[in-house]
Amino acid sequence: MIMNNIFDFNRFSAVTAKEIREYFRNYGISIVSILGIYFLFLILPVLVGGSVSALSRISMMMLLIAVIMIVAPSKLYGTVNHHRKGLNYVLLPLSTLEKTLSMFFITAVFTTFIVTAGLLILDTVVYLIMPLRLNEMLFTAHSMEIMGIELISLLVIQSWFVLGNMLFKNQKVAKTILSLLGLVILTGLLSIFVFNIIGYEKVGMFFEEQFSDMSLNIDGSKFRVFGIGDMRELMKGIPIYKKMMTIQYILWSVVSLGCWIGTYRLIKTRKY
Protein backbone atom coordinates (compact mmCIF):
# COMPACT_ATOMS: atom_id res chain seq x y z
CA MET A 1 0.00 0.00 0.00
CA ILE A 2 1.44 3.39 -1.00
CA MET A 3 1.10 5.98 1.73
CA ASN A 4 0.75 9.68 1.11
CA ASN A 5 3.65 11.11 3.09
CA ILE A 6 2.49 14.75 2.97
CA PHE A 7 -1.20 14.86 3.81
CA ASP A 8 -3.95 12.31 4.14
CA PHE A 9 -7.38 13.48 5.24
CA ASN A 10 -8.24 10.22 7.03
CA ARG A 11 -5.07 10.40 9.12
CA PHE A 12 -5.72 14.07 9.86
CA SER A 13 -9.30 13.33 10.97
CA ALA A 14 -8.08 10.43 13.11
CA VAL A 15 -5.45 12.51 14.93
CA THR A 16 -7.88 15.40 15.41
CA ALA A 17 -10.47 13.00 16.83
CA LYS A 18 -7.83 11.54 19.18
CA GLU A 19 -6.87 15.01 20.37
CA ILE A 20 -10.50 15.97 20.96
CA ARG A 21 -10.90 12.74 22.99
CA GLU A 22 -7.93 13.72 25.14
CA TYR A 23 -8.89 17.41 25.21
CA PHE A 24 -11.29 17.55 28.13
CA ARG A 25 -9.08 15.34 30.32
CA ASN A 26 -6.16 17.77 29.78
CA TYR A 27 -7.99 21.08 29.66
CA GLY A 28 -11.57 20.47 30.87
CA ILE A 29 -10.94 21.68 34.43
CA SER A 30 -9.35 24.92 33.19
CA ILE A 31 -12.32 25.67 30.93
CA VAL A 32 -14.85 24.90 33.67
CA SER A 33 -12.84 27.14 36.06
CA ILE A 34 -12.96 30.00 33.56
CA LEU A 35 -16.72 29.58 33.24
CA GLY A 36 -16.96 29.55 37.04
CA ILE A 37 -14.96 32.77 37.34
CA TYR A 38 -17.20 34.45 34.79
CA PHE A 39 -20.32 33.25 36.59
CA LEU A 40 -19.01 34.73 39.86
CA PHE A 41 -18.17 37.95 38.01
CA LEU A 42 -21.81 38.19 36.87
CA ILE A 43 -23.47 37.07 40.05
CA LEU A 44 -21.46 38.75 42.84
CA PRO A 45 -22.39 42.39 41.97
CA VAL A 46 -26.00 41.29 41.54
CA LEU A 47 -26.03 39.76 45.02
CA VAL A 48 -25.07 43.13 46.54
CA GLY A 49 -27.72 44.89 44.51
CA GLY A 50 -25.54 46.19 41.65
CA SER A 51 -25.51 45.53 37.92
CA VAL A 52 -22.89 44.59 35.32
CA SER A 53 -22.55 46.69 32.18
CA ALA A 54 -22.15 45.24 28.71
CA LEU A 55 -18.74 46.87 28.31
CA SER A 56 -17.35 45.33 31.49
CA ARG A 57 -18.84 41.94 30.57
CA ILE A 58 -17.21 41.99 27.14
CA SER A 59 -13.90 43.13 28.64
CA MET A 60 -13.98 40.36 31.25
CA MET A 61 -14.97 37.80 28.64
CA MET A 62 -12.08 38.80 26.36
CA LEU A 63 -9.64 38.65 29.27
CA LEU A 64 -10.75 35.12 30.17
CA ILE A 65 -10.68 34.00 26.53
CA ALA A 66 -7.16 35.45 26.23
CA VAL A 67 -5.98 33.48 29.28
CA ILE A 68 -7.45 30.21 27.97
CA MET A 69 -6.02 30.75 24.48
CA ILE A 70 -2.55 31.66 25.73
CA VAL A 71 -2.28 28.72 28.13
CA ALA A 72 -3.82 26.18 25.69
CA PRO A 73 -0.63 25.31 23.72
CA SER A 74 1.39 24.42 26.82
CA LYS A 75 -1.49 22.57 28.49
CA LEU A 76 -2.40 20.55 25.42
CA TYR A 77 0.95 20.13 23.67
CA GLY A 78 3.43 20.90 26.45
CA THR A 79 5.04 17.44 26.33
CA VAL A 80 5.47 17.26 22.56
CA ASN A 81 9.10 18.45 22.66
CA HIS A 82 9.98 16.54 25.86
CA HIS A 83 12.76 13.99 25.26
CA ARG A 84 10.77 11.17 26.93
CA LYS A 85 7.15 12.29 27.12
CA GLY A 86 7.08 13.41 23.50
CA LEU A 87 8.16 10.08 22.01
CA ASN A 88 4.70 8.58 21.47
CA TYR A 89 3.64 11.77 19.68
CA VAL A 90 6.67 12.08 17.42
CA LEU A 91 6.60 8.38 16.55
CA LEU A 92 2.93 8.48 15.49
CA PRO A 93 2.76 7.60 11.79
CA LEU A 94 1.55 11.03 10.69
CA SER A 95 3.13 13.69 8.52
CA THR A 96 4.40 16.90 10.12
CA LEU A 97 1.72 18.82 8.21
CA GLU A 98 -1.03 16.66 9.72
CA LYS A 99 0.40 17.14 13.21
CA THR A 100 0.71 20.92 12.74
CA LEU A 101 -2.79 21.30 11.26
CA SER A 102 -4.39 19.26 14.03
CA MET A 103 -2.49 21.40 16.57
CA PHE A 104 -3.85 24.51 14.81
CA PHE A 105 -7.39 23.13 14.79
CA ILE A 106 -7.33 22.21 18.47
CA THR A 107 -5.61 25.31 19.87
CA ALA A 108 -6.88 28.04 17.56
CA VAL A 109 -10.28 26.83 16.34
CA PHE A 110 -11.65 24.31 18.85
CA THR A 111 -10.42 26.02 22.04
CA THR A 112 -11.55 29.47 20.88
CA PHE A 113 -14.95 28.16 19.86
CA ILE A 114 -15.53 26.12 23.03
CA VAL A 115 -14.61 28.87 25.48
CA THR A 116 -16.30 31.71 23.57
CA ALA A 117 -19.49 29.72 23.08
CA GLY A 118 -19.44 28.61 26.72
CA LEU A 119 -19.07 32.17 28.02
CA LEU A 120 -21.72 33.57 25.68
CA ILE A 121 -24.21 30.84 26.59
CA LEU A 122 -23.54 31.42 30.29
CA ASP A 123 -23.96 35.18 29.85
CA THR A 124 -27.22 34.70 27.93
CA VAL A 125 -28.65 32.29 30.50
CA VAL A 126 -27.83 34.68 33.37
CA TYR A 127 -29.29 37.59 31.33
CA LEU A 128 -32.52 35.66 30.68
CA ILE A 129 -32.84 34.95 34.40
CA MET A 130 -32.01 38.52 35.51
CA PRO A 131 -32.48 40.85 32.51
CA LEU A 132 -32.68 44.01 34.60
CA ARG A 133 -29.33 43.44 36.31
CA LEU A 134 -27.32 42.84 33.14
CA ASN A 135 -28.84 45.79 31.23
CA GLU A 136 -28.49 44.36 27.72
CA MET A 137 -27.90 41.11 25.90
CA LEU A 138 -24.44 40.43 24.49
CA PHE A 139 -25.65 38.17 21.70
CA THR A 140 -26.03 41.08 19.28
CA ALA A 141 -24.46 41.65 15.88
CA HIS A 142 -22.57 44.68 17.19
CA SER A 143 -20.94 42.93 20.15
CA MET A 144 -20.22 39.85 18.00
CA GLU A 145 -18.35 42.11 15.56
CA ILE A 146 -16.30 43.62 18.39
CA MET A 147 -15.49 40.19 19.81
CA GLY A 148 -14.66 38.83 16.35
CA ILE A 149 -12.04 41.52 15.75
CA GLU A 150 -10.54 41.01 19.21
CA LEU A 151 -10.46 37.24 18.70
CA ILE A 152 -8.43 37.70 15.52
CA SER A 153 -5.79 39.67 17.44
CA LEU A 154 -5.84 37.00 20.18
CA LEU A 155 -5.22 34.31 17.55
CA VAL A 156 -2.10 36.19 16.45
CA ILE A 157 -0.86 36.37 20.04
CA GLN A 158 -1.71 32.70 20.54
CA SER A 159 0.39 31.70 17.52
CA TRP A 160 3.38 33.29 19.28
CA PHE A 161 2.63 31.09 22.32
CA VAL A 162 2.33 27.99 20.12
CA LEU A 163 5.82 28.70 18.79
CA GLY A 164 7.09 29.38 22.34
CA ASN A 165 5.64 26.05 23.42
CA MET A 166 7.77 24.23 20.86
CA LEU A 167 10.82 26.40 21.42
CA PHE A 168 11.09 26.29 25.22
CA LYS A 169 11.47 23.11 27.23
CA ASN A 170 10.00 24.33 30.54
CA GLN A 171 8.17 27.35 32.00
CA LYS A 172 6.90 27.82 28.48
CA VAL A 173 4.21 30.47 29.12
CA ALA A 174 6.44 32.63 31.33
CA LYS A 175 9.34 32.50 28.88
CA THR A 176 7.05 33.31 25.95
CA ILE A 177 5.61 36.32 27.83
CA LEU A 178 9.18 37.50 28.48
CA SER A 179 10.07 37.07 24.82
CA LEU A 180 6.95 39.05 23.88
CA LEU A 181 7.93 41.82 26.29
CA GLY A 182 11.40 41.81 24.77
CA LEU A 183 9.85 42.21 21.34
CA VAL A 184 7.70 45.15 22.51
CA ILE A 185 10.74 46.88 24.05
CA LEU A 186 12.73 46.27 20.88
CA THR A 187 9.92 47.74 18.74
CA GLY A 188 9.75 50.76 21.07
CA LEU A 189 13.48 51.36 20.79
CA LEU A 190 13.29 51.00 17.03
CA SER A 191 10.46 53.57 16.91
CA ILE A 192 12.52 56.03 19.00
CA PHE A 193 15.44 55.49 16.62
CA VAL A 194 13.21 56.13 13.56
CA PHE A 195 11.61 59.24 15.18
CA ASN A 196 15.11 60.53 15.92
CA ILE A 197 16.07 60.23 12.28
CA ILE A 198 12.85 61.86 11.01
CA GLY A 199 12.87 64.53 13.73
CA TYR A 200 10.41 64.81 16.65
CA GLU A 201 8.99 68.12 15.38
CA LYS A 202 7.93 66.63 12.07
CA VAL A 203 6.42 63.60 13.81
CA GLY A 204 4.54 65.88 16.23
CA MET A 205 3.15 67.98 13.40
CA PHE A 206 2.06 64.91 11.50
CA PHE A 207 0.09 63.50 14.43
CA GLU A 208 -1.45 66.91 15.21
CA GLU A 209 -2.72 67.09 11.65
CA GLN A 210 -4.14 63.58 11.81
CA PHE A 211 -5.87 64.00 15.17
CA SER A 212 -7.36 67.40 14.37
CA ASP A 213 -9.64 65.61 11.90
CA MET A 214 -10.56 63.12 14.58
CA SER A 215 -11.63 65.80 17.10
CA LEU A 216 -13.85 67.33 14.44
CA ASN A 217 -15.47 63.93 14.03
CA ILE A 218 -16.16 63.65 17.75
CA ASP A 219 -17.56 67.16 18.03
CA GLY A 220 -19.85 66.62 15.07
CA SER A 221 -21.58 63.51 16.42
CA LYS A 222 -23.11 62.12 19.57
CA PHE A 223 -20.62 59.33 19.96
CA ARG A 224 -21.12 56.81 22.74
CA VAL A 225 -17.97 54.83 23.51
CA PHE A 226 -19.30 51.33 24.09
CA GLY A 227 -15.92 49.60 23.89
CA ILE A 228 -12.84 49.00 21.81
CA GLY A 229 -14.99 48.47 18.73
CA ASP A 230 -16.54 51.94 19.02
CA MET A 231 -13.09 53.35 19.60
CA ARG A 232 -12.18 51.85 16.26
CA GLU A 233 -15.16 53.63 14.66
CA LEU A 234 -13.85 56.85 16.14
CA MET A 235 -10.38 56.15 14.80
CA LYS A 236 -11.81 55.98 11.28
CA GLY A 237 -11.76 59.75 11.44
CA ILE A 238 -7.98 59.69 11.14
CA PRO A 239 -6.95 60.00 7.45
CA ILE A 240 -4.23 57.37 7.58
CA TYR A 241 -6.41 54.95 9.56
CA LYS A 242 -7.13 52.71 6.56
CA LYS A 243 -3.46 52.45 5.68
CA MET A 244 -2.58 51.73 9.31
CA MET A 245 -5.17 48.97 9.51
CA THR A 246 -3.94 47.44 6.25
CA ILE A 247 -0.39 47.44 7.56
CA GLN A 248 -1.58 45.97 10.87
CA TYR A 249 -3.48 43.12 9.21
CA ILE A 250 -0.54 42.36 6.91
CA LEU A 251 1.80 42.34 9.91
CA TRP A 252 -0.56 40.08 11.89
CA SER A 253 -0.81 37.65 9.00
CA VAL A 254 2.96 37.57 8.56
CA VAL A 255 3.61 37.08 12.29
CA SER A 256 0.94 34.41 12.65
CA LEU A 257 2.01 32.53 9.53
CA GLY A 258 5.65 32.82 10.57
CA CYS A 259 4.88 31.35 13.99
CA TRP A 260 2.99 28.40 12.52
CA ILE A 261 5.71 27.74 9.92
CA GLY A 262 8.25 27.88 12.76
CA THR A 263 6.15 25.40 14.76
CA TYR A 264 6.00 23.09 11.73
CA ARG A 265 9.80 23.24 11.37
CA LEU A 266 10.33 22.53 15.06
CA ILE A 267 7.97 19.52 15.01
CA LYS A 268 9.82 18.22 11.96
CA THR A 269 13.38 18.72 13.16
CA ARG A 270 13.17 18.31 16.94
CA LYS A 271 15.78 15.85 18.24
CA TYR A 272 14.83 13.51 21.09
Add this chain to the structure above:
Amino acid sequence: MFDSLTLALEKGNVYGLLGQNGVGKTTLLKIMAGLLKSDQAACNVNGFHPYKRQPAFLADIYYLPEEPACPPGTVGELGKNYGTFYPGFKMEQFYSLLDRFEVKPGQKFKDLSAGQQKKAYISYALSLNTGILLLDEPSNGLDIPSKALFRSIVAGHINENRIMVVSTHQVRDLEHLIDPVIILDNKGVLLHATIQEIAERICFITNSDSDPDALYSEETPMGYAMVKANTMGLDTKVNLEALFNAVLKQKEWFNEHFKVNDHE
Protein backbone atom coordinates in the same frame (compact mmCIF):
# COMPACT_ATOMS: atom_id res chain seq x y z
CA MET B 1 29.62 9.31 18.64
CA PHE B 2 30.91 6.66 16.22
CA ASP B 3 34.12 6.99 14.18
CA SER B 4 32.91 4.50 11.61
CA LEU B 5 29.97 2.18 11.99
CA THR B 6 28.65 0.05 9.17
CA LEU B 7 25.82 -2.30 9.89
CA ALA B 8 23.20 -4.07 7.79
CA LEU B 9 20.33 -5.86 9.53
CA GLU B 10 18.15 -8.60 8.06
CA LYS B 11 14.56 -9.56 8.77
CA GLY B 12 13.65 -12.55 10.91
CA ASN B 13 16.23 -11.89 13.64
CA VAL B 14 16.38 -10.61 17.19
CA TYR B 15 19.63 -8.65 17.22
CA GLY B 16 21.35 -8.19 20.54
CA LEU B 17 23.11 -4.85 20.69
CA LEU B 18 25.74 -5.00 23.40
CA GLY B 19 28.29 -2.49 24.54
CA GLN B 20 29.69 -0.69 27.54
CA ASN B 21 27.91 2.33 28.97
CA GLY B 22 28.29 5.37 26.76
CA VAL B 23 29.34 3.63 23.54
CA GLY B 24 26.18 4.84 21.81
CA LYS B 25 23.70 1.95 21.82
CA THR B 26 20.77 4.25 22.59
CA THR B 27 22.05 6.85 20.13
CA LEU B 28 22.19 4.21 17.39
CA LEU B 29 18.62 3.07 18.13
CA LYS B 30 17.39 6.68 18.16
CA ILE B 31 19.07 7.37 14.82
CA MET B 32 17.39 4.28 13.38
CA ALA B 33 14.01 5.46 14.73
CA GLY B 34 14.45 8.98 13.29
CA LEU B 35 14.64 10.62 16.71
CA LEU B 36 18.16 11.91 16.14
CA LYS B 37 19.68 13.42 13.05
CA SER B 38 21.91 11.51 10.67
CA ASP B 39 23.09 12.17 7.15
CA GLN B 40 20.73 10.86 4.49
CA ALA B 41 23.44 8.63 3.03
CA ALA B 42 24.56 7.37 6.44
CA CYS B 43 21.38 5.70 7.63
CA ASN B 44 18.77 3.96 5.55
CA VAL B 45 15.91 2.03 7.15
CA ASN B 46 13.48 0.21 4.85
CA GLY B 47 14.51 2.58 2.06
CA PHE B 48 13.75 5.70 4.12
CA HIS B 49 15.94 8.36 5.68
CA PRO B 50 14.65 8.02 9.26
CA TYR B 51 15.08 11.67 10.26
CA LYS B 52 12.52 12.72 7.62
CA ARG B 53 9.93 10.91 9.79
CA GLN B 54 7.59 10.12 6.93
CA PRO B 55 4.32 8.37 7.84
CA ALA B 56 5.14 5.29 5.73
CA PHE B 57 8.41 4.91 7.66
CA LEU B 58 6.90 5.60 11.09
CA ALA B 59 4.06 3.13 10.48
CA ASP B 60 6.55 0.25 10.38
CA ILE B 61 8.90 1.11 13.24
CA TYR B 62 8.62 1.55 16.99
CA TYR B 63 11.23 2.50 19.55
CA LEU B 64 10.71 1.62 23.20
CA PRO B 65 13.06 3.63 25.44
CA GLU B 66 14.66 2.29 28.60
CA GLU B 67 12.44 4.48 30.76
CA PRO B 68 9.24 5.23 28.89
CA ALA B 69 7.29 8.24 30.14
CA CYS B 70 4.10 7.69 32.09
CA PRO B 71 1.28 8.77 29.76
CA PRO B 72 -1.98 10.24 31.10
CA GLY B 73 -4.99 7.95 31.23
CA THR B 74 -5.33 4.21 31.43
CA VAL B 75 -3.24 1.43 29.88
CA GLY B 76 -6.07 0.57 27.51
CA GLU B 77 -6.24 4.18 26.30
CA LEU B 78 -2.63 3.96 25.13
CA GLY B 79 -3.72 1.32 22.64
CA LYS B 80 -6.97 3.07 21.78
CA ASN B 81 -5.48 6.55 21.29
CA TYR B 82 -2.07 5.75 19.81
CA GLY B 83 -2.02 2.10 18.67
CA THR B 84 -4.83 2.57 16.19
CA PHE B 85 -2.55 4.73 14.00
CA TYR B 86 -0.36 1.70 13.25
CA PRO B 87 -1.69 -0.50 10.45
CA GLY B 88 -0.59 -3.73 12.17
CA PHE B 89 -1.94 -2.92 15.62
CA LYS B 90 -4.34 -5.44 17.15
CA MET B 91 -6.24 -4.44 20.27
CA GLU B 92 -7.01 -8.09 21.19
CA GLN B 93 -3.32 -8.92 21.00
CA PHE B 94 -2.54 -5.92 23.23
CA TYR B 95 -5.09 -7.05 25.82
CA SER B 96 -3.88 -10.64 25.59
CA LEU B 97 -0.25 -9.59 26.25
CA LEU B 98 -1.36 -7.36 29.12
CA ASP B 99 -3.19 -10.35 30.54
CA ARG B 100 -0.04 -12.49 30.33
CA PHE B 101 1.92 -9.79 32.13
CA GLU B 102 -0.94 -9.46 34.65
CA VAL B 103 -1.54 -5.78 33.91
CA LYS B 104 -5.17 -4.62 33.79
CA PRO B 105 -6.13 -2.39 30.81
CA GLY B 106 -8.40 -0.28 33.02
CA GLN B 107 -5.59 0.73 35.40
CA LYS B 108 -4.25 4.24 35.22
CA PHE B 109 -0.61 4.44 34.17
CA LYS B 110 0.30 6.68 37.10
CA ASP B 111 -1.00 4.05 39.54
CA LEU B 112 1.32 1.35 38.16
CA SER B 113 4.82 0.58 39.43
CA ALA B 114 7.75 1.24 37.10
CA GLY B 115 7.97 -2.49 36.31
CA GLN B 116 4.26 -2.72 35.50
CA GLN B 117 4.50 0.36 33.28
CA LYS B 118 7.37 -1.33 31.45
CA LYS B 119 5.27 -4.48 30.96
CA ALA B 120 2.38 -2.39 29.62
CA TYR B 121 4.70 -0.66 27.18
CA ILE B 122 6.29 -3.96 26.06
CA SER B 123 2.77 -5.32 25.38
CA TYR B 124 1.95 -2.17 23.42
CA ALA B 125 5.21 -2.27 21.43
CA LEU B 126 4.75 -5.92 20.45
CA SER B 127 1.08 -5.54 19.53
CA LEU B 128 1.87 -2.71 17.10
CA ASN B 129 3.32 -5.44 14.83
CA THR B 130 5.77 -3.07 13.19
CA GLY B 131 8.39 -4.55 10.88
CA ILE B 132 11.13 -3.02 13.01
CA LEU B 133 11.01 -2.99 16.77
CA LEU B 134 13.79 -1.30 18.71
CA LEU B 135 13.91 -2.15 22.40
CA ASP B 136 16.28 -0.25 24.66
CA GLU B 137 17.15 -2.19 27.82
CA PRO B 138 13.73 -3.87 27.87
CA SER B 139 14.48 -6.16 30.82
CA ASN B 140 15.50 -3.30 33.15
CA GLY B 141 12.93 -2.90 35.88
CA LEU B 142 11.31 -6.31 35.32
CA ASP B 143 11.23 -8.81 38.18
CA ILE B 144 12.72 -12.31 37.70
CA PRO B 145 9.51 -14.12 36.61
CA SER B 146 8.69 -11.25 34.26
CA LYS B 147 12.11 -11.49 32.61
CA ALA B 148 11.46 -15.14 31.75
CA LEU B 149 7.98 -14.26 30.54
CA PHE B 150 9.41 -11.39 28.47
CA ARG B 151 11.87 -13.78 26.74
CA SER B 152 9.08 -16.22 26.02
CA ILE B 153 6.73 -13.53 24.65
CA VAL B 154 9.40 -11.92 22.46
CA ALA B 155 10.44 -15.32 21.11
CA GLY B 156 6.81 -15.90 20.14
CA HIS B 157 6.60 -12.59 18.30
CA ILE B 158 9.53 -12.88 15.95
CA ASN B 159 8.73 -13.83 12.39
CA GLU B 160 10.39 -13.68 8.97
CA ASN B 161 9.04 -10.17 8.28
CA ARG B 162 10.22 -8.59 11.48
CA ILE B 163 13.50 -7.28 12.86
CA MET B 164 13.96 -6.73 16.56
CA VAL B 165 16.98 -4.93 17.92
CA VAL B 166 17.43 -5.30 21.64
CA SER B 167 19.98 -3.08 23.31
CA THR B 168 21.16 -4.32 26.68
CA HIS B 169 23.98 -4.67 29.09
CA GLN B 170 22.01 -7.25 31.09
CA VAL B 171 23.20 -10.00 28.75
CA ARG B 172 22.12 -12.85 31.02
CA ASP B 173 18.51 -11.66 30.86
CA LEU B 174 18.46 -12.16 27.12
CA GLU B 175 20.45 -15.33 26.62
CA HIS B 176 18.63 -17.84 24.37
CA LEU B 177 16.75 -14.92 22.82
CA ILE B 178 19.20 -12.74 20.92
CA ASP B 179 20.81 -14.01 17.75
CA PRO B 180 22.88 -12.51 16.07
CA VAL B 181 25.00 -10.60 18.53
CA ILE B 182 26.41 -7.14 17.81
CA ILE B 183 29.03 -5.74 20.15
CA LEU B 184 29.90 -2.05 19.81
CA ASP B 185 32.60 0.23 21.05
CA ASN B 186 33.22 3.93 20.39
CA LYS B 187 34.87 3.22 17.07
CA GLY B 188 32.20 0.93 15.65
CA VAL B 189 31.30 -2.76 15.50
CA LEU B 190 33.63 -5.13 17.35
CA LEU B 191 31.65 -8.27 16.67
CA HIS B 192 28.67 -9.07 14.48
CA ALA B 193 28.04 -12.78 14.41
CA THR B 194 25.32 -15.38 14.82
CA ILE B 195 25.32 -17.66 17.85
CA GLN B 196 26.19 -20.56 15.51
CA GLU B 197 29.23 -18.71 14.11
CA ILE B 198 30.37 -17.86 17.62
CA ALA B 199 29.99 -21.46 18.82
CA GLU B 200 31.96 -22.72 15.82
CA ARG B 201 34.92 -20.41 16.37
CA ILE B 202 35.21 -20.12 20.12
CA CYS B 203 34.36 -22.36 23.05
CA PHE B 204 33.31 -21.67 26.63
CA ILE B 205 34.82 -24.00 29.18
CA THR B 206 35.40 -24.15 32.93
CA ASN B 207 38.65 -25.66 34.28
CA SER B 208 40.22 -25.89 37.68
CA ASP B 209 43.39 -24.28 36.30
CA SER B 210 43.76 -21.12 34.30
CA ASP B 211 45.04 -21.35 30.70
CA PRO B 212 47.41 -18.62 29.46
CA ASP B 213 46.16 -19.18 25.88
CA ALA B 214 42.57 -18.34 26.84
CA LEU B 215 41.11 -15.26 25.19
CA TYR B 216 39.43 -14.46 28.47
CA SER B 217 39.53 -16.06 31.87
CA GLU B 218 37.50 -15.35 35.00
CA GLU B 219 37.77 -16.98 38.39
CA THR B 220 34.49 -18.47 39.63
CA PRO B 221 33.58 -20.74 42.62
CA MET B 222 33.66 -23.69 40.21
CA GLY B 223 37.08 -22.86 38.75
CA TYR B 224 38.16 -20.70 35.81
CA ALA B 225 35.48 -19.83 33.26
CA MET B 226 37.37 -19.35 30.02
CA VAL B 227 36.77 -18.30 26.45
CA LYS B 228 39.15 -20.04 24.03
CA ALA B 229 39.60 -20.42 20.30
CA ASN B 230 37.63 -23.51 19.27
CA THR B 231 40.51 -25.44 17.69
CA MET B 232 39.10 -28.79 18.87
CA GLY B 233 35.66 -28.38 17.33
CA LEU B 234 33.89 -28.46 20.71
CA ASP B 235 30.17 -27.77 20.90
CA THR B 236 29.70 -25.51 23.93
CA LYS B 237 26.93 -23.20 25.03
CA VAL B 238 27.62 -19.54 24.28
CA ASN B 239 28.02 -17.51 27.45
CA LEU B 240 27.18 -13.97 26.37
CA GLU B 241 28.73 -12.28 29.38
CA ALA B 242 32.04 -14.11 28.94
CA LEU B 243 31.89 -13.45 25.21
CA PHE B 244 31.33 -9.74 25.79
CA ASN B 245 34.32 -9.51 28.14
CA ALA B 246 36.49 -11.55 25.76
CA VAL B 247 35.63 -9.27 22.83
CA LEU B 248 36.49 -6.14 24.81
CA LYS B 249 39.82 -7.68 25.88
CA GLN B 250 40.85 -9.23 22.57
CA LYS B 251 39.52 -6.78 19.98
CA GLU B 252 42.12 -7.58 17.33
CA TRP B 253 41.70 -11.35 17.64
CA PHE B 254 37.96 -11.11 17.17
CA ASN B 255 38.33 -8.64 14.32
CA GLU B 256 40.66 -11.08 12.57
CA HIS B 257 38.62 -14.23 13.20
CA PHE B 258 35.10 -12.95 12.74
CA LYS B 259 35.54 -10.58 9.81
CA VAL B 260 32.94 -7.98 10.82
CA ASN B 261 32.63 -6.97 7.16
CA ASP B 262 30.88 -10.29 6.35
CA HIS B 263 27.66 -8.86 7.86
CA GLU B 264 27.87 -5.32 6.49
